[in-house]
Amino acid sequence: MSATIHRLGSRPVPSLEPMIELVAGDLNLVNQVILDRMRSDIPLIPELAGHLIAGGGKRMRPMLTLASARLLGYPGARHHKLAAAVEFIHTATLLHDDVVDSSDLRRGKRTANIIWGNPASVLVGDFLFSRSFELMVEAESLKALKILSGASAVIAEGEVNQLTAVRRIDLSEERYLDIIGAKTAALFAAACRIAAVVAERSEADELALDAYGRNLGIAFQLVDDAIDYVSDADTMGKDAGDDFREGKMTLPVILAYARAGDAERAFWKDAISGKRNSDGDFAEAVQLVQSSRAVDDTLARARHYGQRAIDALGSFASSAAKDAMVEAVEFAVARAY
Known part of the structure; x- marks a missing residue:
């Protein structure tokens, strides 16, 4: 075991490249499964699914x-279909979310x-969900099927929870964390845990990988929500201010509202209700979340959850895989800097 202690910020320029290089051969096989299972006699299905799947995503979840x-030294191939199933679940939820x-x-x-x-987006999303369940069954692990199907249900619950929380100025930080824990972190956790299942490792290893993925997923979403108020469309891959205009109470807004005076609270109430959503209003929102240090504190929370993810790997022996996962x-936390 190495005596090295991993702490966030200890590397000058964090990168996803070590993980990409680590799993490159396996990921090629997963991509073959994805392309094969996207086939359909209905041309619109592979056309639409391919638009999103080939749209520049890093395949973060299947790579996990x-x-x-690799961290567990698993020599088999059953995880390839499960990794493809993870990507299909993720892609289906993106289609429905949009x-x-x-x-x-x-x-x-x-x-x-x-x-x-x-209509086409919803139906192709359904098609990808169906393909994901076929792949789970083919992997011949009832436990992995249970974990991924359970995660799919939790993701749907998280999306519904978020939908009912839109334009709710009184949304608590606790409920917000429940939402992102379900809609984002659940799939990260399941993606990691199923590797321990097919490798037939102990429940302790399963839970450690679950904790790694879950905390990474929360950190990942916290950074995404912070980026909405500090970046532009080219950096984010979505329109700047989307969350603001949709009335989503993400953590930067929750914190800024809690710290606001009467006039600022009046602004936030109007903005989240949809009465103030112009470019000028968004510029004012950006100024408020930054001057209140709400973005800084959101990123501090992301670093906290990131450190919890790293700590969850503490029981595993030092290896290239462990270093890449750290x-x-x-990298996930540093995206905002």
């Missing part, structure tokens, strides 16, 4: 499955619902 398997949010951009490109319409956390 592959890296976790319909719910009426989004125009995804990873800097026009969303599928803008190009093909809402740096993936640092």
